[in-house]
Amino acid sequence: MNINIKNSNMEKTFTHPCYNKGAHEFARMHIPVAPKCNISCNYCSRKFDCPNESRPGVTSEVLTPEAALYKFKEVKNKIPNLKVLGIAGPGDALANFEETKRSIELIKQEDPDITFCLSTNGLMLPFYADKLISLGVSHITVTINSVDKKIGAQIYKEINYLGTKYTGEEAAEMLMNNQLTGLKYLTSKGVICKVNTVMIKGVNDKHIVEVIKKIKDLGVYITNIMQLIPVEDSVFQDKPLVSNIELNEMRKECEKYVKQMYHCKQCRADAIGTLSLDRSIDFRNLQSCFAGCSNKKESAQIEDSGKSNEYYKFAIATKTGVNIDQHFGHAEEFLIYTYSGGNIEFLEKRSVNKYCTGVEDCDDHEDKIDKIIRTIGDCNVVLALRAGDQPVKRLEEKGIKFIQTYEGIKKGIKKAVEQLLA
Structure with missing residues (x-):
């Protein structure tokens, strides 16, 4: 591992509100430049132009890299405590790699000191890990809901891997292997990694501790166990909610192995501002x-x-x-x-x-x-x-x-x- 890169990235963690609860006064900006997704999750039904919903996968617009740069300039001018530029969809950042790459390059020219992070399902992580490191992405979040292909097959309808669609346990195993391989490589190179896990009652809620134990061995910095948000028109729309008590009990159990995030807001793909005060509505229709x-x-x-x-x-x-x-x-x-x-x-x-x-x-x-x-x-x-x-x-x-x-x-x-x- 390059110790200098690791130390530099850890310093950026101090002002990254998702990785450090103490950084609550700093703002982040998500640019929705990645509309396509290469997996189909049973809890997902992405809607565009839905300004009243606050959940992952929702945005009021999709931007080109050039439009994202323009919007970044406007936001930075009005929010001086902006420290983090993230790409969280509304699809998957690596299923739209050229748009993701171009956006980072343009904004990096404008502000070399901004912290770049992105979220991904991890399917294409082994292919793009080195390129992400070269681009200067210091923080990467991977959503891993299972490390058991039988459980994974209940969560994912299908994946599109290099142009071929896979379903069932074959799809779940392929996704899992790429997630874990990519994650291990990134942490070995000094990238600060977070794992998100959606807690789905009756599906993976008894399995989450095993997920956390597995990713602990890969050098993950922090994990974020999140409630399932039952979304209309999704396969899991009628699944019961996990209570806050159940969620925090799971976090406390998993905290024995990896640091836990307790302050997640399950942000939109176009979120802007601090975690406690989202200002994305102030910058729509630019x-x-x-x-x-x-x-x-x-x-x-x-x-x-x-x-x-x-x-x-x-x-x-x-x-x-x-x-x-x-x-x-x-x-x-x-x-x-x-x-x-x-x-x-x-x-x-x-x-x-x-x-x-x-x-x-x-x-x-x-x-x-x-x-x-x-x-x-x-x-x-x-x-x-x-x-x-x-x-x-x-x-x-x-x-x-x-x-x-x-x-x-x-x-x-x-x-x-x-x-x-x-």
């Missing part, structure tokens, strides 16, 4: 400002390079998933795409209740229009075959531009960007 500011600064560069460094988020009305070929009022879902630096990427699908049941009816149903607009409210532009005057007006009132077009989706987005920058 992407439109990021796009506007970039537009002014970089229009000359666009002419030279033929590419835009803007960031836009598009909501696409499409029947086929290939062309922009659907009336706004007929859409039962919108495909969400991002545009950044000339790159177009599909982000997700968002379901809505269509409001238009006939040509004469398409300008009415204001309540339905409002619900649709709330669902796509973080988008800059809507592309559809056509729309009535009323929804176009309501979109414009919310600062969302409507463009009527019939094109292939990516071609339509490119044309829309050209129109926006004209």
